[in-house]
Amino acid sequence: MLDIKITRTTNPKAKPEGPLGFGKIFTDHMFIMNYTEGKGWHDPRIVPYQDLTLSPACMVFHYGQEMFEGLKAYKGEDGKSYLFRPDMNGKRTNNTNDRLCIPQIPVEDFVQAVQAVVKVDEDWIPTEPGTSLYIRPFIIATEPFLGVDVSETYLFMIIMSPSGAYYAEGLKPVGIWIEDDYVRAVKGGMGYAKTGGNYAASLAAQVKAHDGGYSQVLWLDGVERKYIEEVGAMNIFFKIDGKIVTPELNGSILPGITRDSVLTICRDWGLPVEERKISVDELIEAQKTGKLEEVFGSGTAAVISPVGKLRYKDDVMTIGNGEIGEISQKLYDTVTGIQLGKLEDKFGWRLEVK
Ligand code: PLP
Numbered sequence: 507m508l509d510i511k512i513t514r515t516t517n518p519k520a521k522p523e524g525p526l527g528f529g530k531i532f533t534d535h536m537f538i539m540n541y542t543e544g545k546g547w548h549d550p551r552i553v554p555y556q557d558l559t560l561s562p563a564c565m566v567f568h569y570g571q572e573m574f575e576g577l578k579a580y581k582g583e584d585g586k587s588y589l590f591r592p593d594m595n596g597k598r599t600n601n602t603n604d605r606l607c608i609p610q611i612p613v614e615d616f617v618q619a620v621q622a623v624v625k626v627d628e629d630w631i632p633t634e635p636g637t638s639l640y641i642r643p644f645i646i647a648t649e650p651f652l653g654v655d656v657s658e659t660y661l662f663m664i665i666m667s668p669s670g671a672y673y674a675e676g677l678k679p680v681g682i683w684i685e686d687d688y689v690r691a692v693k694g695g696m697g698y699a700k701t702g703g704n705y706a707a708s709l710a711a712q713v714k715a716h717d718g719g720y721s722q723v724l725w726l727d728g729v730e731r732k733y734i735e736e737v738g739a740m741n742i743f744f745k746i747d748g749k750i751v752t753p754e755l756n757g758s759i760l761p762g763i764t765r766d767s768v769l770t771i772c773r774d775w776g777l778p779v780e781e782r783k784i785s786v787d788e789l790i791e792a793q794k795t796g797k798l799e800e801v802f803g804s805g806t807a808a809v810i811s812p813v814g815k816l817r818y819k820d821d822v823m824t825i826g827n828g829e830i831g832e833i834s835q836k837l838y839d840t841v842t843g844i845q846l847g848k849l850e851d852k853f854g855w856r857l858e859v860k
């Protein structure tokens with residue numbers, strides 16, 4: 507149990523008006539906790555949102571030893587505030603930390619810190635349909651040292667941003683670029699970890715995709731460049747001939763919490779679900795024979811995001827009729843319904859912020 511010291515701002519900011527966009531506006535407070543080797547995590551505190559003062563020699567700036575998470579707080583119809591499966595973000599934090607040689611944080615401390623900072627800024631949770639408070643926990647290596655080594659000091663911070671849809675398209679299907687040159691991750695690398703380096707590695711392909719008129723990149727496996735992995739900020743699902751199919755967790759893709767929720771819900775509905783390898787050739791064939799019925803991404807920021815177009819080299823596959831597919835819409839309604847407290851929380855995923 508953390509003993510969190512709270513210093514409230516004396517200068518609260520005006521709340522935003524109009525469309526929020528994603529990740530551009532920050533709340534009044536943030537959580538910070540230090541780590542020092544020999545002392546462990548210490549000095550957990552909530553302070554007014556502020557700039558940091560750091561040595562330019564901090565190891566994070568040079569060798570990228572850092573991690574981040576993403577989750578959301580929602581205002582329920584009952585006026586209470588809720589988190590969605592924050593323990594899963596705490597567990598994934600420690601899986602990432604192990605890969606990056608960052609010290610673990612007990613899951614209950616992680617969840618307590620998230621709850622405490624959301625509580626302080628509870629009135630920043632937006633209530634317009636499709637909006638929520640995006641929460642960004644992250645850890646950086648702060649030791650000032652230019653040798654390539656494991657840092658002896660860290661900062662764990664949580665900042666928050668009232669946000670709307672991640673994609674400008676909202677629930678309109680997005681176009682996705684299947685990248686055939688660059689790769690994001692390989693087995694044995696950091697693909698399953700949520701660390702900035704994976705996103706830095708993705709930017710050159712993202713620029714290509716944007717230049718080609720597509721919203722995001724769909725990665726292929728880094729060895730054969732044959733099998734579907736995931737999208738830049740979400741996992742990917744296909745409805746092929748009545749079955750819900752998604753790439754298996756193979757070490758190079760992020761084990762998404764929304765992915766896990768979608769699989770659980772689909773199995774609960776009795777739909778046939780497969781976690782397996784899916785080749786890009788299989789998709790092209792399924793599209794040609796009319797069996798590629800729906801494509802959607804899943805993620806905290808992206809929620810359930812329908813895909814209307816997939817480009818691979820000279821092939822452009824159009825999916826559906828420009829509208830969200832039936833299962834995608836039903837999943838969007840169910841996931842957000844549970845998150846907002848409109849539907850029964852039969853899997854015990856919601857945590858009230860107290
Ligand atoms: N894959 C990548 C690369 C992501 O950045 C995200 C977003 O967090 C996801 C998948 C989806 O994960 P989650 O559902 O836990 O947000």
Ligand code: COI
Nearest residue numbers: 576577739805806807808
């Ligand atoms: C999230 O969905 O929480 C993510 O971390 C995606 C992010 C890269 C915007």
